[in-house]
Amino acid sequence: AQRVTQPEKLLSVFKGAPVELKCNYSYSGSPELFWYVQYSRQRLQLLLRHISRESIKGFTADLNKGETSFHLKKPFAQEEDSAMYYCAAFTGAGSYQLTFGKGTKLSVIP
Amino acid sequence: GAGVSQTPSNKVTEKGKYVELRCDPISGHTALYWYRQSLGQGPEFLIYFQGTGAADDSGLPNDRFFAVRPEGSVSTLKIQRTERGDSAVYLCASSLALAAGTDTQYFGPGTRLTVL
Numbered sequence: 001a002q003r004v005t006q007p008e009k010l011l012s013v014f015k016g017a018p019v020e021l022k023c024n025y026s027y028s029g030s031p032e033l034f035w036y037v038q039y040s041r042q043r044l045q046l047l048l049r050h051i052s053r054e055s056i057k058g059f060t061a062d063l064n065k066g067e068t069s070f071h072l073k074k075p076f077a078q079e080e081d082s083a084m085y086y087c088a089a090f091t092g093a094g095s096y097q098l099t100f101g102k103g104t105k106l107s108v109i110p
Numbered sequence: 111g112a113g114v115s116q117t118p119s120n121k122v123t124e125k126g127k128y129v130e131l132r133c134d135p136i137s138g139h140t141a142l143y144w145y146r147q148s149l150g151q152g153p154e155f156l157i158y159f160q161g162t163g164a165a166d167d168s169g170l171p172n173d174r175f176f177a178v179r180p181e182g183s184v185s186t187l188k189i190q191r192t193e194r195g196d197s198a199v200y201l202c203a204s205s206l207a208l209a210a211g212t213d214t215q216y217f218g219p220g221t222r223l224t225v226l
Contacts, residue, residue, distance in 0.1 A: 044217040086152050100152030
């Protein structure tokens with residue numbers, strides 16, 4: 001079955017420290033991968049997508065097909081980065097449904 | 111412009127009752143999605159509409175769940191004979207249904223359903 005795995009439920013880092021939120025996927029073929037973020041009392045929103053190779057709010061994510069991973073990274077964490085982060089995959093094939101991981105709560109300690 | 115809206119924001123009902131949850135997508139978005147998020151889990155796909163038709167309903171857990179989008183805009187998720195296990199946050203999203211990796215789903219605030 002198609003699956004997205006985020007092994008950490010909670011990740012705590014100090015302000016200014018590097019951040020890496022892990023995401024692994026198990027799919028046949030080449031899925032499209034995304035990171036969604038949910039800040040406190042806000043709705044779920046797209047952070048970045050792998051196809052764009054963009055950097056949003058200092059976050060980047062590289063697709064590693066060999067390790068089937070799409071880890072989210074930021075060199076220097078900020079307090080405002082504290083939120084729930086969800087990795088998601090879209091496999092197309094006639095459907096636009098997203099498969100989400102369980103999420104990782106990032107807590108940045110001042 | 112206005113984002114995706116969902117009503118009600120909270121719904122408390124008794125086991126066995128019928129509930130309807132409403133979603134108003136972003137104007138012009140042809141695709142609409144329903145997801146369910148249980149405590150400690152990520153959103154789980156329920157159903158996807160392209161226009162008025164359900165293009166993929168493979169995520170609906172059983173025949174107690176049904177969704178409609180009669181005019182290709184507002185959608186209603188209907189749950190019959192509710193069970194305690196249906197308690198969750200029901201999320202709606204909409205998008206322009208662009209090519210795979212470039213499409214962005216915009217989420218509503220969710221409806222928190224509690225079945226007593």
